Amino acid sequence: MSHMSLMLKAAAAAAVLMIAPQAAQAQSSSSITSEQAMAALRAVQAYAKNEGSDPSLAVIDRDGNTVALLRGNNAAPHNLGLAQRKAFTANQFKMKSIEWRDKTKPGTPQAAERDTPNAIPLGGGVPIMVGNEVIGAVGVSGTKGGQEGDTAGAQAGADAAAALVRRLQAQN
Amino acid sequence: MQKLVTGLVVGVVSIFAVSAGFALVQQMTRQFTLQSLGANDISVEQALLVAQGAIDACKKDNSVITVAVVDHEGGVRFIMRGDGASPEMVDNARRKAYTARTFRQATSAWMERTALDAVDEKGKPVDLNGQRFLENTIAQKGGMPILWHGDALGGVGVAGSKGGEEADEVCAKAGVDAIADQLF
Numbered sequence: 001m002s003h004m005s006l007m008l009k010a011a012a013a014a015a016v017l018m019i020a021p022q023a024a025q026a027q028s029s030s031s032i033t034s035e036q037a038m039a040a041l042r043a044v045q046a047y048a049k050n051e052g053s054d055p056s057l058a059v060i061d062r063d064g065n066t067v068a069l070l071r072g073n074n075a076a077p078h079n080l081g082l083a084q085r086k087a088f089t090a091n092q093f094k095m096k097s098i099e100w101r102d103k104t105k106p107g108t109p110q111a112a113e114r115d116t117p118n119a120i121p122l123g124g125g126v127p128i129m130v131g132n133e134v135i136g137a138v139g140v141s142g143t144k145g146g147q148e149g150d151t152a153g154a155q156a157g158a159d160a161a162a163a164l165v166r167r168l169q170a171q172n
Numbered sequence: 173m174q175k176l177v178t179g180l181v182v183g184v185v186s187i188f189a190v191s192a193g194f195a196l197v198q199q200m201t202r203q204f205t206l207q208s209l210g211a212n213d214i215s216v217e218q219a220l221l222v223a224q225g226a227i228d229a230c231k232k233d234n235s236v237i238t239v240a241v242v243d244h245e246g247g248v249r250f251i252m253r254g255d256g257a258s259p260e261m262v263d264n265a266r267r268k269a270y271t272a273r274t275f276r277q278a279t280s281a282w283m284e285r286t287a288l289d290a291v292d293e294k295g296k297p298v299d300l301n302g303q304r305f306l307e308n309t310i311a312q313k314g315g316m317p318i319l320w321h322g323d324a325l326g327g328v329g330v331a332g333s334k335g336g337e338e339a340d341e342v343c344a345k346a347g348v349d350a351i352a353d354q355l356f
Contacts, residue, residue, distance in 0.1 A: 034255055066259065073213075073216050
């Protein structure tokens with residue numbers, strides 16, 4: 001009988017040990033790496049070079065913390081802070097900030113969402129998506145195409161970062 | 173009578189022509205004499221080279237650092253947080269860069285100069301400790317100015333290397349050295 005209970009305990013302990021690393025895995029994808037952020041930065045720069053603009057940009061992780069910041073050579077004083085807020089908005093509401101802008105128009109039931117500190121209803125923030133999961137965001141300010149242009153630039157950055165994340169996942 | 177009218181007309185026209193010419197000359201001189209300040213500021217391209225230089229130097233002992241590059245005005249030009257670094261590191265590195273830029277010296281040198289018991293070359297006490305209370309400064313090693321002809325184009329700050337603040341400073345210096353060929 002005591003042998004039996006000992007074996008049961010051992011089996012239970014083994015089961016816990018096997019499950020524990022699996023459960024911990026959920027946390028491991030929580031931040032964008034500097035390599036992924038750099039890929040996003042380069043993609044935004046490539047987009048900007050193509051049209052001859054000089055934008056500022058921010059890359060944040062899913063917790064909303066800064067991974068990378070870059071202020072363009074001829075940026076206006078507000079550009080970098082705005083890029084950060086656009087990224088924050090895309091990450092927080094898990095959609096492009098331009099979509100969130102339209103969704104929260106004054107008069108709509110969601111309009112009060114615009115009171116969220118740090119959020120901003122302007123296009124240029126794009127979430128970094130892997131599957132259906134938002135793992136961070138890119139915010140861009142200062143392209144030639146206004147909010148649509150900023151969104152396109154940020155999308156290029158988010159795509160580049162997501163591609164690296166997917167490649168990493170495929171390797172593991 | 174005819175003569176008088178002609179004279180009057182010629183007079184009015186010539187006054188108008190002279191004043192118009194004068195205004196034109198005035199406008200042209202203003203355009204050529206208005207001289208705004210042309211600040212020498214660190215560019216995005218330079219900032220990325222500086223940051224990469226610091227990151228590469230710190231890779232030698234497998235350190236993953238957070239690096240910040242601030243511009244001539246002390247504002248952020250570029251920041252990259254190291255993998256796994258805490259979020260506070262971003263501001264830590266930025267403040268090191270800011271301190272080095274604004275005082276145009278390594279933060280280690282600035283710390284010596286602003287210490288409570290600091291003395292000048294002649295051994296006379298210098299009380300600059302109050303500088304440490306300035307916003308955005310930080311009394312930590314790891315910040316280096318990016319100097320060019322006596323002025324600072326910007327500054328670089330490194331945080332989080334394995335060797336502590338001493339190693340942070342070595343990596344920050346390596347960052348500046350990465351664009352040394354442009355800072356002759």
